[in-house]
Amino acid sequence: MNKFFSRIFEFIRTYPGVFYSIFLIIFLPLLLFWNTFFIVSKFEKISNEILQTKALFLENTISIFASELLDQPNLLQEKIEKLLQVNPEVKYLRIVKKEGEDFKILNSFKREEIGAVLDDPALVFSWSQNQNIASLIFSPDKSERLWKIVSPVFRNGEKVALISLSLSLKKTDQLIEQSVFNAFFITILGTLVSLFLVFQHTTLFGYVILSQKLKEIDRAKDEFLRMATHELQSPIANIRGYLAELKERLGERLSPQEKEDFEKVEISSRNLVNLIEDLLEVSRIEEGRLDFTPTKLNLEKELSQLILEFERRAKEKNLELYFERPSPEIFIKANPFRFREIMTNLLENAIKYTFKGFVKVATKVDQIKKKCYIFVIDTGIGISAQAQKKLFQKFFREKKRETAGIHGTGLGLWITKEIVEKMGGEIFVESIEGQGSKFIVSLPLFSQR
Ligand SMILES: Nc1ncnc2c1ncn2[C@@H]1O[C@H](COP(=O)(O)OP(=O)(O)OP(=O)(O)O)[C@@H](O)[C@H]1O
Numbered sequence: 001m002n003k004f005f006s007r008i009f010e011f012i013r014t015y016p017g018v019f020y021s022i023f024l025i026i027f028l029p030l031l032l033f034w035n036t037f038f039i040v041s042k043f044e045k046i047s048n049e050i051l052q053t054k055a056l057f058l059e060n061t062i063s064i065f066a067s068e069l070l071d072q073p074n075l076l077q078e079k080i081e082k083l084l085q086v087n088p089e090v091k092y093l094r095i096v097k098k099e100g101e102d103f104k105i106l107n108s109f110k111r112e113e114i115g116a117v118l119d120d121p122a123l124v125f126s127w128s129q130n131q132n133i134a135s136l137i138f139s140p141d142k143s144e145r146l147w148k149i150v151s152p153v154f155r156n157g158e159k160v161a162l163i164s165l166s167l168s169l170k171k172t173d174q175l176i177e178q179s180v181f182n183a184f185f186i187t188i189l190g191t192l193v194s195l196f197l198v199f200q201h202t203t204l205f206g207y208v209i210l211s212q213k214l215k216e217i218d219r220a221k222d223e224f225l226r227m228a229t230h231e232l233q234s235p236i237a238n239i240r241g242y243l244a245e246l247k248e249r250l251g252e253r254l255s256p257q258e259k260e261d262f263e264k265v266e267i268s269s270r271n272l273v274n275l276i277e278d279l280l281e282v283s284r285i286e287e288g289r290l291d292f293t294p295t296k297l298n299l300e301k302e303l304s305q306l307i308l309e310f311e312r313r314a315k316e317k318n319l320e321l322y323f324e325r326p327s328p329e330i331f332i333k334a335n336p337f338r339f340r341e342i343m344t345n346l347l348e349n350a351i352k353y354t355f356k357g358f359v360k361v362a363t364k365v366d367q368i369k370k371k372c373y374i375f376v377i378d379t380g381i382g383i384s385a386q387a388q389k390k391l392f393q394k395f396f397r398e399k400k401r402e403t404a405g406i407h408g409t410g411l412g413l414w415i416t417k418e419i420v421e422k423m424g425g426e427i428f429v430e431s432i433e434g435q436g437s438k439f440i441v442s443l444p445l446f447s448q449r
């Protein structure tokens with residue numbers, strides 16, 4: 001039994017949406033119905049009681065002046081009529097006297113009734129038992145409910161007449177009917193809405209379970225990728241090692257064609273190494289294994305070193321590499337290895353995707369925001385507005401004629417953005433297709449505090 005409950009508990013914990021739906025299906029409509037019933041029945045009971053009290057109160061009032069004014073029927077009649085002007089729910093009000101075996105109407109707010117004889121068992125009962133009778137009845141045409149009250153009138157301890165009074169519950173009943181209608185309308189509407197939500201929700205069950213499974217698959221895939229790339233590292237290093245050795249040993253004996261083939265193998269193996277390194281870097285970032293500990297970095301020094309490394313590559317492509325040297329007093333707060341990674345990715349891209357013109361690195365400092373902006377500008381192929389939206393996504397590469405022969409994994413900018421943001425910075429791109437691109441990286445300035 002315990003196992004059963006712990007399983008249910010586990011299920012609810014894993015899929016709280018299911019529990020929520022069950023609540024919606026069963027409890028919400030029940031709750032609404034119960035609430036409506038409760039309110040309506042309470043309302044009906046209270047309004048019945050109020051009217052009964054009112055009827056008794058009226059009957060009491062009339063009984064007092066009826067006993068005093070029984071001998072002055074005109075005055076009594078006047079009083080009754082006045083009383084009824086302010087109590088429109090009174091159906092009839094009669095002062096009745098027993099004459100022989102009959103009950104004759106002495107006063108009534110319907111003057112034409114005066115003198116008529118009544119045949120009513122309630123009168124007989126009340127007269128013989130000296131009792132007040134209060135009963136809930138229907139009007140003869142069954143169209144409304146009435147409170148009927150009959151009570152004896154005493155004078156000097158002697159029974160002299162009966163008061164027969166009836167109060168209509170029509171207004172209250174109409175009000176109850178309206179409330180019942182409103183309440184049930186809302187209940188049904190609420191139930192329909194909750195059923196609709198449940199329906200939506202049940203389709204969501206599938207998604208919940210699916211997304212859970214997808215997450216597991218994704219985790220397994222990441223794990224597999226990480227292992228595979230890790231395992232690929234040493235064989236590819238061996239291949240590259242043997243390749244270099246072989247090339248050196250064969251040296252000048254190689255024909256120009258063979259040299260070209262060697263070059264191709266070399267490039268392919270380097271691309272493979274780049275891919276492995278990128279993939280490993282992605283998994284390091286995702287698993288939080290990358291060190292971001294910031295230090296005080298001299299911007300001018302760091303950038304100068306990088307520019308030196310890229311000068312040769314730019315020259316190979318006949319590109320100018322400009323560097324607008326920042327003031328040597330500027331220090332940024334960043335991890336040196338991660339900073340190099342950012343700049344390397346951006347400079348590599350700028351050179352890779354530029355065929356003529358220049359690549360430029362410039363900086364700007366915002367002392368108020370305590371930020372430093374680094375610009376990597378090129379006059380390359382540029383990036384379309386559509387591609388700019390997806391530029392920082394994993395594996396995104398813009399497929400177009402100009403990029404057809406350029407090798408890459410599409411991970412560089414994703415890695416760059418992750419690193420920049422983890423170091424408290426931001427990265428943006430501005431580009432016009434066919435004219436060039438400008439990547440802007442902001443990083444915090446180093447402050448003593
Ligand atoms: N300076 C640039 N000029 C034009 N296009 C660029 C530039 N930088 C990036 N791109 C476009 O953005 C895409 C993604 O760049 P990213 O650096 O992420 O990947 P990659 O360069 O293709 O591969 P790698 O992971 O090896 O860097 C590129 O494929 C290219 O289409």
Ligand SMILES: [Mg+2]
Pocket residue numbers: 345348349408412413
């Ligand atoms: Mg790149």
